[in-house]
Amino acid sequence: MNILELKNLTKTFGGLTAVGNVDFEVPKDSISGLIGPNGAGKTTIFNLITGVYKVTGGKIIFKGQDITNMEPYKIAESGITRTFQNIRLFKKLTVYENVLTACHANANYNLLESVLRTPKCRKQEKELKEKADNLLEIMGLHDRKDMIANNLPYGLQRRLEIARALALNPELLLLDEPAAGMNPDETVQLMALIADIREKFNLTVLIIDHHMDLIMGICEKIMVLNFGCKLAEGTPQEIQNNPKVIEAYLGVEG
Numbered sequence: 001m002n003i004l005e006l007k008n009l010t011k012t013f014g015g016l017t018a019v020g021n022v023d024f025e026v027p028k029d030s031i032s033g034l035i036g037p038n039g040a041g042k043t044t045i046f047n048l049i050t051g052v053y054k055v056t057g058g059k060i061i062f063k064g065q066d067i068t069n070m071e072p073y074k075i076a077e078s079g080i081t082r083t084f085q086n087i088r089l090f091k092k093l094t095v096y097e098n099v100l101t102a103c104h105a106n107a108n109y110n111l112l113e114s115v116l117r118t119p120k121c122r123k124q125e126k127e128l129k130e131k132a133d134n135l136l137e138i139m140g141l142h143d144r145k146d147m148i149a150n151n152l153p154y155g156l157q158r159r160l161e162i163a164r165a166l167a168l169n170p171e172l173l174l175l176d177e178p179a180a181g182m183n184p185d186e187t188v189q190l191m192a193l194i195a196d197i198r199e200k201f202n203l204t205v206l207i208i209d210h211h212m213d214l215i216m217g218i219c220e221k222i223m224v225l226n227f228g229c230k231l232a233e234g235t236p237q238e239i240q241n242n243p244k245v246i247e248a249y250l251g252v253e254g
């Protein structure tokens with residue numbers, strides 16, 4: 001079964017076709033990859049899936065439902081969350097506060113209940129704090145929970161972004177260049193972590209990244225974009241042996 005289907009997806013900006021007639025299916029429970037040269041349209045596809053951009057044409061189907069052009073918060077509620085290519089954290093809050101704020105997005109007590117500190121509210125707050133602690137533990141950030149997010153090393157900021165995305169209880173997690181700026185050791189650790197959270201949280205993961213060792217090592221299915229169009233899709237082995245891909249992308253990237 002496919003958790004996500006892109007049908008003839010198109011996005012133009014003025015005269016520029018950033019994404020042109022892309023068809024792609026993401027199998028449920030898979031780790032899938034989206035690769036291609038700079039400017040190929042990868043981030044634009046994430047922005048379309050999450051409702052940040054309205055589509056110019058085509059459809060986005062999530063769990064069999066048409067979510068095309070739905071409001072971003074509704075898409076997030078329906079089970080798709082993401083990280084950003086340019087890290088977006090509350091830079092002046094601590095690591096723990098960053099995750100706790102995200103956990104609170106799911107709280108269902110109202111302001112009055114919170115002011116009165118009703119038992120329902122206290123119970124939920126306790127659960128949310130436990131959840132935040134648990135996420136920090138899993139993401140290997142617990143010993144830095146009181147650090148200001150901005151002071152974290154870059155690789156850990158990326159992990160914190162993933163923790164925040166997980167706090168929203170996704171079924172489909174979109175990671176936009178999670179290994180950007182990481183050294184080879186950090187990249188290997190991140191790969192293991194992504195595999196781990198997929199199991200722990202029953203996730204489907206779609207990853208954009210330029211680290212071919214990460215993509216080829218972890219993805220079961222890969223789509224290659226070039227100038228907004230799908231150049232190829234297949235298993236890592238099929239992609240690595242595809243002459244069109246080698247010429248357009250792998251050849252130049254090494």
Ligand SMILES: Nc1ncnc2c1ncn2[C@@H]1O[C@H](COP(=O)(O)OP(=O)(O)OP(=O)(O)O)[C@@H](O)[C@H]1O
Nearest residue numbers: 013016018036037038039040041042043044045085
């Ligand atoms: N809001 C926008 N307005 C105008 N053009 C845009 C906008 N967003 C993206 N584009 C253009 O769409 C094309 C695809 O951009 P996109 O960011 O999706 O590429 P990408 O594959 O993620 O590249 P990179 O690997 O560098 O992150 C580019 O030509 C880009 O300049």
Ligand SMILES: [Mg+2]
Nearest residue numbers: 042043044085
């Ligand atoms: Mg991008």
